[in-house]
Amino acid sequence: MQACCDFRSRCGISVDYPPDIAAEYRRLLHWLSSLLRPVLDRVYTCSPELVEAELEQLASQIRSGSLARQHERVLRVHLLSIEMQARMDVSGLPPTPWQLRLLLDLLEQRSPDLVCDLLLTRELLLWRLIADNSGLRPLDRGELELLLGRLEGLMEDRQLWHVLAMWAFRHGERELLARAYGIFLVNPGSSLNQALWQRVNLMYLLLDGRAGPRDVLESMRALSVHPQVVEFRRHILPRCIEAGIADESLQHALDERMESLRRRGYEWRGSEARTKSLRTRTI
Numbered sequence: 532m533q534a535c536c537d538f539r540s541r542c543g544i545s546v547d548y549p550p551d552i553a554a555e556y557r558r559l560l561h562w563l564s565s566l567l568r569p570v571l572d573r574v575y576t577c578s579p580e581l582v583e584a585e586l587e588q589l590a591s592q593i594r595s596g597s598l599a600r601q602h603e604r605v606l607r608v609h610l611l612s613i614e615m616q617a618r619m620d621v622s623g624l625p626p627t628p629w630q631l632r633l634l635l636d637l638l639e640q641r642s643p644d645l646v647c648d649l650l651l652t653r654e655l656l657l658w659r660l661i662a663d664n665s666g667l668r669p670l671d672r673g674e675l676e677l678l679l680g681r682l683e684g685l686m687e688d689r690q691l692w693h694v695l696a697m698w699a700f701r702h703g704e705r706e707l708l709a710r711a712y713g714i715f716l717v718n719p720g721s722s723l724n725q726a727l728w729q730r731v732n733l734m735y736l737l738l739d740g741r742a743g744p745r746d747v748l749e750s751m752r753a754l755s756v757h758p759q760v761v762e763f764r765r766h767i768l769p770r771c772i773e774a775g776i777a778d779e780s781l782q783h784a785l786d787e788r789m790e791s792l793r794r795r796g797y798e799w800r801g802s803e804a805r806t807k808s809l810r811t812r813t814i
Contacts, residue, residue: 547684548649553685559650563609569585570617574758582621586614589606592606601644601647602647604647605647605650605651608637608654609650612634612654619758620758623761626667631668634658638652649681655678656678656679657690659678661694663701670698672702687714689718692715693727696711699734700766700767708735708738712732712735726750729749729750729753730750730753730767732746733750733767737767737774742776747781748784750763750767751763751785752788760788760789764782768785
């Protein structure tokens with residue numbers, strides 16, 4: 532993909548990290564993902580009381596003092612990050628400006644340990660994208676290129692690429708969306724990631740002017756948890772209607788999809804669902 536190479540060449544900073552640094556980054560990212568995954572699993576089953584228990588267990592592990600100091604800070608910040616993601620998905624509401632500023636301030640503090648700094652940079656990129664996609668704080672092309680340049684060669688996880696794809700879709704950045712499309716095309720992943728792949732595919736086709744009604748229906752059928760339905764309804768459905776490949780009847784189909792999820796045991800609690808206050812004491 533020449534377009535993707537062109538995009539990378541325009542980044543303000545681009546670094547080729549030694550193999551040992553890249554390997555340690557991937558190892559720690561996998562470690563963090565394994566620790567935090569139970570929280571997201573509880574979110575996907577919409578069990579806020581169990582989300583709280585998982586978060587408290589992680590906070591206790593941090594307070595035990597068993598982690599290396601640099602890893603402890605990374606886990607503390609990621610714990611706050613995952614709680615904010617849980618609050619967004621369970622309540623259906625974005626973080627407040629104060630909560631977002633708190634997290635971004637912590638993520639923007641560089642670490643003297645290179646690998647830990649890269650992990651914090653990844654999380655900073657994730658939240659700058661979430662903030663832009665939620666309409667909370669804009670992320671311009673120059674800032675995005677700077678963050679991407681710092682992570683060049685380490686951009687492999689599908690969660691980050693899906694959020695990047697949404698930013699590219701909303702901003703009409705076809706080159707970056709094509710790169711995300713390529714990532715998912717080569718490795719679409721598990722059943723949950725299949726829904727991500729379907730949405731990235733639809734966004735790519737919409738931006739390219741090649742999407743059809745079947746693409747919309749296939750993407751909708753892959754939606755397996757409520758946050759996916761919300762994102763589809765908010766960002767993708769209006770563009771499908773604008774392109775003339777969907778109409779208001781699809782809104783009814785989305786409601787039926789949500790009812791299908793309920794019948795399978797997924798109970799959506801909407802704005803009434805909350806976790807406790809953010810764990811600023813753990814930072």
